[in-house]
Each structure stands twice: as C-alpha cells, then as structure tokens.
Amino acid sequence: MSYRPLVAVVAYHLGDDRVARWPHGGYGVPGPYLECLRRAGARTAIVSPGEDGPPEELLEPFDGLLLVGGGDIDPARYGGDARDGHLYGVEPDRDELEIQLLLEADRIRLPALCICRGMQVMNVAFGGTLYPNLPDVPGMIEHGVPVLDTQSLHDVEVEHASRLFATTKVSTLAATSHHHQGVHRVGDGLLASGRTSDGLVEAIERDHDLDVDFDRWMVGVQWHPEDTASDDPAQQALFDGLALLARVRGSKAEHHGIGRTRAYAIAEPDPAWPGRFEEEAARLQVALGAQVVRIEHIGSTSVPGLAAKPIVDISVGLVSMEPRGGYVPALVDLGYRTVLDPTDPDHEFASRDLAGERRFNVHLCLAGSRFERRHLAFRDWLRTHPGDAAAYGKLKRELAATHPNDVHTYTDGKTGFIRAIEAQALAAASRAV
Amino acid sequence: MEPILLVRCDAFETYGVAPSALAAAGATTRIWDAVDPAAERPDLADASGVVLFGSTSNVEHADERPFIKEVADLTHEAVERGVPFLGLCFGAQILAWALGADVIKARVRELGFEPIRALPAAADDPVLSHYGDGDPVFHWHEDTFELPEGATLLATSDGVPNQAYRVGETAWATQFHAEVDAAEAEMWVTEASAEQDLEQTWGKSPARVREEIGLHMAGHERRGRETFRRFVEVARQRS
Numbered sequence: 001m002s003y004r005p006l007v008a009v010v011a012y013h014l015g016d017d018r019v020a021r022w023p024h025g026g027y028g029v030p031g032p033y034l035e036c037l038r039r040a041g042a043r044t045a046i047v048s049p050g051e052d053g054p055p056e057e058l059l060e061p062f063d064g065l066l067l068v069g070g071g072d073i074d075p076a077r078y079g080g081d082a083r084d085g086h087l088y089g090v091e092p093d094r095d096e097l098e099i100q101l102l103l104e105a106d107r108i109r110l111p112a113l114c115i116c117r118g119m120q121v122m123n124v125a126f127g128g129t130l131y132p133n134l135p136d137v138p139g140m141i142e143h144g145v146p147v148l149d150t151q152s153l154h155d156v157e158v159e160h161a162s163r164l165f166a167t168t169k170v171s172t173l174a175a176t177s178h179h180h181q182g183v184h185r186v187g188d189g190l191l192a193s194g195r196t197s198d199g200l201v202e203a204i205e206r207d208h209d210l211d212v213d214f215d216r217w218m219v220g221v222q223w224h225p226e227d228t229a230s231d232d233p234a235q236q237a238l239f240d241g242l243a244l245l246a247r248v249r250g251s252k253a254e255h256h257g258i259g260r261t262r263a264y265a266i267a268e269p270d271p272a273w274p275g276r277f278e279e280e281a282a283r284l285q286v287a288l289g290a291q292v293v294r295i296e297h298i299g300s301t302s303v304p305g306l307a308a309k310p311i312v313d314i315s316v317g318l319v320s321m322e323p324r325g326g327y328v329p330a331l332v333d334l335g336y337r338t339v340l341d342p343t344d345p346d347h348e349f350a351s352r353d354l355a356g357e358r359r360f361n362v363h364l365c366l367a368g369s370r371f372e373r374r375h376l377a378f379r380d381w382l383r384t385h386p387g388d389a390a391a392y393g394k395l396k397r398e399l400a401a402t403h404p405n406d407v408h409t410y411t412d413g414k415t416g417f418i419r420a421i422e423a424q425a426l427a428a429a430s431r432a433v
Numbered sequence: 434m435e436p437i438l439l440v441r442c443d444a445f446e447t448y449g450v451a452p453s454a455l456a457a458a459g460a461t462t463r464i465w466d467a468v469d470p471a472a473e474r475p476d477l478a479d480a481s482g483v484v485l486f487g488s489t490s491n492v493e494h495a496d497e498r499p500f501i502k503e504v505a506d507l508t509h510e511a512v513e514r515g516v517p518f519l520g521l522c523f524g525a526q527i528l529a530w531a532l533g534a535d536v537i538k539a540r541v542r543e544l545g546f547e548p549i550r551a552l553p554a555a556a557d558d559p560v561l562s563h564y565g566d567g568d569p570v571f572h573w574h575e576d577t578f579e580l581p582e583g584a585t586l587l588a589t590s591d592g593v594p595n596q597a598y599r600v601g602e603t604a605w606a607t608q609f610h611a612e613v614d615a616a617e618a619e620m621w622v623t624e625a626s627a628e629q630d631l632e633q634t635w636g637k638s639p640a641r642v643r644e645e646i647g648l649h650m651a652g653h654e655r656r657g658r659e660t661f662r663r664f665v666e667v668a669r670q671r672s
Contacts, residue, residue: 160456171459172434290466293447294616319439319452320462346453368453368614376616429615430651 003260004043005063005246009033010098011048012070013091032226033068033115036236039229040243047101049094055104063253064111064246067098067118069224072181078129086133086180088147099125102218106206111217111245113238116179119220123204126187134182134200141198143222144178151178156202156223160345162193163205163219167241167342168234169322175202175223175235182222194221211370211419214343217245233324241342252408264407266400267310273301277312280360284316287330293317293367298375300396303382307393311358315375317367321346327364336362347371377425378418392417434672436463437665438480440504442488442523443468445624449612450654451484454661460668465507467500474503477510482517482668485524487610491576492526492536505531511604517668518604519560519660522574525598525606532581532600541592543572544635546645546653549596549609555587560605560663561597563656564588569649570596570609570656571618573635577608603671611660615650619643 011027019026027048034044042064051058059065071089075082077099098121105112114122120130134140144151156173158165165171173194183201186192194203206218219242225235251260277297285292299313300306318327327348328338336350346369350362365371382389395417396410403409437460439448455462463480466472477483485504495501508531511518520528526536546569555562564570577593580586581600588597588607597607610618622639625631632638637645 157459160459171461290441290464290469290472293452317447317452319448319464320456322461346456366453366456367448368450368616369456 002262003247003251004041005243005250006061007037007042007044007064007066007242007246008047008059008062008101009037009044009066009068010094010101011046012068013049013094029068030226032229033066036226036229036239037066037243039236040239042239042243042246047097049091049097051097055100056108059101059104059108059110062110062246063250064242065101065105065113066242067102067112067114067121069116069118070094071117073117073120073124073130075130075132078124080130080132084132086136095121095124106218109213109216109249111242111249112219113242114218114220115226116177116222116224119204119222120179120181120183122218122220123183123187123190126190128183128187128190128204129185131182131184133180135180137182139198140182140200141196143180143182143196143200144176145180146178147180149178151176151224153177154196156194156196158203159191159193162191162203162345163217163241163343164193164203164221166345166347167217167219167340168237169324169340169345169348170234171322173223173234174228174232175221175225176227177202177223179222193219210344215245215248217241217342237340237342240340244340244342248408252412261406261408263405264309264400264410265404266307266396268307269305270301270310273308273310273312276359277302277314280312280314283334284314284362287334288316288318288327291318291320291326293319296376296379298363298379299361300392302379303389305386305393306382306389307396309358311361313361313363315363315365315372317372318364319367321348321364321366324348331362331364336360344371373429374422374426377429378422381421381425381428388421392421434460434669435479435481436461437482437484437668438462438475438477439464440483440485440507440524441466441468442486442490442500442504445489445621446486447617447620448486449610449614449617450657451486451612451661454658455665457658458662458665460665467504470500474507477507477514477516480516481672482519482664483507483511484612484664485518485520485527486612487522487524487573490523492530493576501527512600515601515603515671517664517671518606519664520604520606521612522572522608522610525608526574526576526578528600528604528606529578529581529584532584534579534581536576536578539575539577539593542575542635543592544631544637545573545642546571546649547590547592549588549590551588552586554585555597558587558599558605559667560660561587561599561607563659563663564597568656569645569653570607570611571613571646571650571653572609573621574608603667605664607660611657613657614654615646618646618650622646 142152191207192201202222229236281295294317300308338350346366348364352360399413626639
C-alpha cells in the first residue's frame with residue numbers, strides 16, 4: 001500500500017459553550033474540509049492557534065498544509081482600517097500562526113491549499129492587501145455575505161498557465177462563495193490565476209517557473225471547493241492535487257524503511273519493446289479517436305540499446321487537456337489508472353499494470369506543448385547521440401545499484417541529466433529541424 | 434465562452450500550433466473530424482469560433498468526397514450567423530467557394546516558404562495585422578480562388594495574389610498554412626516524398642524544403658500562435 005500523507009489543518013477558535021456539554025471554548029474545523037482530504041487519500045491532523053514553537057518544528061511531521069475559512073484578518077496586517085464597521089471574527093493569534101506556517105511551507109516547499117479566509121491570509125502573508133467590504137466596491141457581482149449566511153454561485157475564469165488549471169483542467173470553474181472581503185493588491189511573487197466576471201481576483205498561487213520548480217504548489221481559492229467537491233470533480237481535484245503532492249513529498253522524506261517508497265528493477269534492453277508500444281498505441285488511438293494528434297514512443301524503452309525499467313512510456317498528444325471527460329473514461333475502459341498532474345497545465349498521467357506489474361506509462365499532453373516537445377527532443381537526441389545514451393544508461397545502472405529499494409531517489413537522481421539533455425536538444429531543434 | 438470548433442479535413446492534420454496556442458489564450462476546443470463519415474456535424478450554437486484546416490483534397494473533388502460540401506455548408510452558416518471563422522489553405526478556398534466565388538488552379542504550385550506582401554488594409558486588421566511585409570510563410574497548395582463579394586484582400590504575393598483576406602467583420606482566411614509547426618511540416622514532407630518526387634511535382638526537393646523550415650519556421654510558429662491568440666480575442670468579444 002502506498003504512503004498516506006499527513007496534512008495539517010489550522011483550526012478556528014470555538015467560543016465558550018460552542019463545545020457540546022462543556023462550558024469552555026476550544027478549537028475546531030468544519031467537517032467538509034477534512035472529508036475532502038480523506039476522499040483524496042490523506043490523513044488529517046488539526047493544528048490549533050496557541051500552539052507554541054517555531055513554525056519549522058510545528059510543520060515537521062506534515063506533508064501538506066490546508067488553511068480554511070473563517071473571520072476577517074486583522075486589518076493592521078495590511079494597512080487596513082481597524083474601525084471598519086463590517087469587520088467580524090478577527091482572531092489575531094490565528095492570523096499569526098497561519099502566516100508563519102505559510103511562509104515556512106513556502107521555504108521548505110511544502111504543498112499548501114488556502115481556502116477563502118486562507119487565501120486572504122496567503123495574499124497578506126506575501127504583502128498583498130484586501131478590500132475591507134466588497135458590497136461597498138462599485139461594479140462587484142454578488143459574492144455572498146457570511147454574517148447573513150448568504151452565498152452565491154458564480155463562474156471563475158481560470159488562467160491557463162497556472163497550477164489552478166493544471167489541477168482542475170477546467171478553464172471556467174463553477175464556484176460557491178460567501179465572503180465580504182477580497183483581494184485588492186495581489187501579494188509579491190503571487191500570480192492571479194482566477195477571476196470572476198467583475199475582475200475580482202478569486203484565485204492566487206505562488207508564481208513558480210514550471211521548468212525549475214515543477215514540484216512546488218501553493219494555491220489559494222476565494223470560494224469554497226469543499227461545498228461542491230462531492231459532486232464536482234474539478235473542486236475535489238484541488239484536494240486531490242494537494243494530497244498527491246503531499247504523498248510524493250512524504251514518500252521522499254527521511255523515513256524508517258516502511259512503506260514510503262518502493263523497489264524497482266532495471267532490465268537489459270529488449271527488442272520487443274517497440275512492438276509493445278505499437279500494439280498499445282493502436283489501442284489508445286481507437287479509444288481516444290479524434291482527440292489524438294499524435295502518439296509517440298518515448299523514454300528509455302524507445303532508445304535502442306538502452307537499459308530501462310521494463311515499462312513502455314507513451315506520449316499521447318491531445319487537441320485539448322479539457323475536459324478530462326474527453327480522455328479519462330476512455331483510458332479507464334482500457335484498464336488504465338489515471339493520475340492528475342497538479343503542476344503542469346499541459347499534462348496528465350495514466351498507467352496500466354498487467355499481472356500486477358506496471359507495463360505502460362501514458363503521458364497525455366497538449367499537442368505542441370513544451371511537455372510534448374521536450375520529451376520528443378530528449379528521445380531524438382538519445383537516438384542520435386550514442387555517447388549520451390551510453391552515459392545515461394551508466395547513470396541509471398549506478399542509481400539502481402545504490403538505491404534498489406527507493407524509486408524516488410532513482411528518479412530524482414536522473415532528473416539533472418535529463419534536464420541538461422532536454423535543454424540541449426530543444427535548443428538544437430529550434431535552430432534547425 | 435463556448436469552445437472553438439476545429440474542423441479536421443485530412444488524415445494528416447495535426448493542427449500545428451493551434452492546440453497549444455488556443456489553450457494558452459484560454460479557449461477550449463472541440464473537434465469535428467469532417468472526413469470521418471460517422472462524425473456528426475456539430476451545431477454552431479455550441480461554438481464561439483470555427484477554424485477550418487487544410488486538406489489534400491481540393492474543391493474539384495466535391496462530388497466524390499461529400500465532406501467538402503458539408504464543410505462548405507458549415508462555413509456559409511458561420512459567416513451568416515457571424516460566428517468568427519478562420520480558414521487555412523483549403524479552408525481559405527472553402528470560404529471563397531461557400532460564398533459563391535470560383536476556386537481554380539493557381540498559376541504556380543507553391544511549396545515551402547515564400548514571402549508575402551502585407552497590404553495597407555491589413556494594418557488595423559484585428560486578426561492578421563501582425564504579418565509584416567516580406568514575412569516568409571509556409572505554403573503547400575495548387576489551387577487558388579477568386580475573392581468572394583465583400584472580401585477585403587489583406588496580403589498578396591508574387592506567385593499567387595490572393596494570400597489573406599477578410600469577409601465582413603467575422604471571417605478570415607489565409608492561403609498559406611498559418612497554423613503549421615515544424616513537426617507537422619516535417620511529417621508532411623516525409624509522407625509526401627515517400628509517394629512522389631517533390632522536386633518534379635512541386636519544384637522543390639525535400640532537402641530544400643527542410644532547409645527553409647530550419648531557417649524560417651521559428652518565426653512562422655510565433656506569428657501563427659499570435660494569429661490564434663487574436664482569433665480567440667475576437668471570439669471572446671463576440672460571445
């Protein structure tokens with residue numbers, strides 16, 4: 001069984017008499033947030049305001065962080081007006097804890113999802129500001145008013161080149177919202193990745209270069225994905241994306257040898273690999289039909305003479321990555337397990353096992369995208385540069401010999417070589433065809 | 434915004450830069466594989482724009498290949514309804530033909546990169562004004578067309594005068610392959626040269642075409658992406 005990641009969720013204060021049959025207050029988190037994380041395969045643990053200790057110590061056990069809804073942030077933190085009559089539910093110690101945890105999560109590359117108030121905390125943590133009361137801002141659509149228990153259902157237009165699109169693979173999200181404040185100035189180093197029709201920023205994320213920081217993911221959404229996640233796969237995908245990256249991170253963490261990573265084996269080059277690719281490519285073409293632009297054999301099994309894990313890697317260039325319904329059900333019918341890629345807007349992953357052994361890895365990608373081009377360029381380079389192919393084979397054997405039970409270290413160990421070759425191959429491809 | 438409808442008119446169509454350029458511009462897409470008799474023609478009410486791609490078929494084959502009349506019908510309807518339309522190569526011929534103009538053999542067959550000349554009318558065109566005078570663009574065609582009524586010619590060339598035009602405020606077409614990218618051009622050259630002597634039929638050897646691709650394709654892809662970005666802007670404004 002694969003490792004189940006542990007996600008920290010920061011709690012609310014509960015006032016006196018809010019803990020049943022107990023005169024004192026306490027701390028709590030609304031159930032739907034936790035249910036969404038559990039559906040995504042994560043374990044959850046609550047961290048409460050008042051917890052003492054440096055943020056690096058508080059986050060040490062965790063693989064991911066979730067900030068949830070709540071009252072307003074202390075306006076003093078962003079130069080707002082503390083006397084504003086619309087302010088409610090200010091929890092200064094929670095503000096402090098959440099900001100410290102977020103900045104630490106950013107430093108240690110811990111994946112984080114920030115919802116509603118959490119998204120506003122994220123914006124303020126990175127130096128952004130908030131509108132004190134949206135109903136007072138001219139031209140705004142209805143965003144719901146928490147103190148009146150009203151909510152609104154509106155669309156959010158998603159920026160394609162964003163983690164938000166990568167995670168949901170939807171360019172217009174249906175979102176339920178109830179908030180009376182909103183992002184005014186976007187914080188430093190943040191990307192506005194979603195907006196409503198009135199122009200209000202409804203989603204932000206840490207703006208990382210996909211090619212360099214492909215494993216980083218800090219996403220904030222102003223709406224409440226937990227409200228509709230059980231019916232809307234795009235909303236559940238936000239929790240799935242967090243849990244997936246938390247799992248990968250946790251699997252790589254220092255551990256005591258139990259269940260966090262897995263063994264693998266390198267096989268001698270097999271002349272049967274290209275034939276297996278051809279057969280599988282034909283099945284994929286029939287199943288995916290006119291969505292397919294091209295199907296290519298990639299990875300080590302596509303380079304004659306190269307030792308490899310005996311898994312055939314296939315690149316399937318699609319006309320569009322959305323909707324997922326255009327390709328996921330067809331792949332499931334073929335016996336594939338699909339996995340979202342919450343960091344790349346132009347990529348999703350699927351794999352197929354036969355008799356308990358992994359046989360095919362399928363990379364669904366947008367035709368003409370950087371993802372597709374760099375994988376094809378890498379293959380073509382190794383096919384035409386035997387010296388580099390031999391060096392790559394040697395690196396793989398060394399990694400397999402030193403880390404036979406840890407596929408993550410094996411994979412990470414190859415990344416530097418692959419990126420260097422890809423850069424060279426892409427540069428060569430843009431000079432001449 | 435409803436999806437942009439991509440109309441596929443040939444088995445060797447891979448849409449060039451269109452998929453990634455349309456996605457980057459925030460558009461969703463839908464395919465109509467017009468050459469597949471089982472594929473049902475979509476309703477234009479569900480599309481915010483139509484892109485009609487190239488084909489190894491020509492209008493002269495309309496009687497034996499029924500898809501040609503179907504795509505011409507769709508094109509006519511798109512123009513009537515004001516659904517933004519972009520025709521590429523065969524798509525440019527179909528737009529003219531659907532609007533009653535003649536499609537005829539061109540004086541010369543064009544293959545590979547040849548420069549176009551942008552006309553003054555193109556200067557403020559919302560979709561094609563970024564093509565500069567003398568820009569090399571990728572061609573592969575033997576037919577050309579008369580300009581349909583109400584068309585504005587935007588670009589011309591020495592070999593084949595009708596290179597790019599607009600009809601009304603919502604339809605555009607280029608005789609050249611504004612969409613093609615390096616991978617697709619390479620595939621076409623490989624496929625075609627396996628069946629025919631390109632030098633003899635088209636006046637350029639595969640090596641010559643590949644050399645031109647190496648020289649000019651990067652800029653052509655950039656301009657192609659910009660074409661689709663602008664087309665999405667028009668579609669967004671009208672939806």
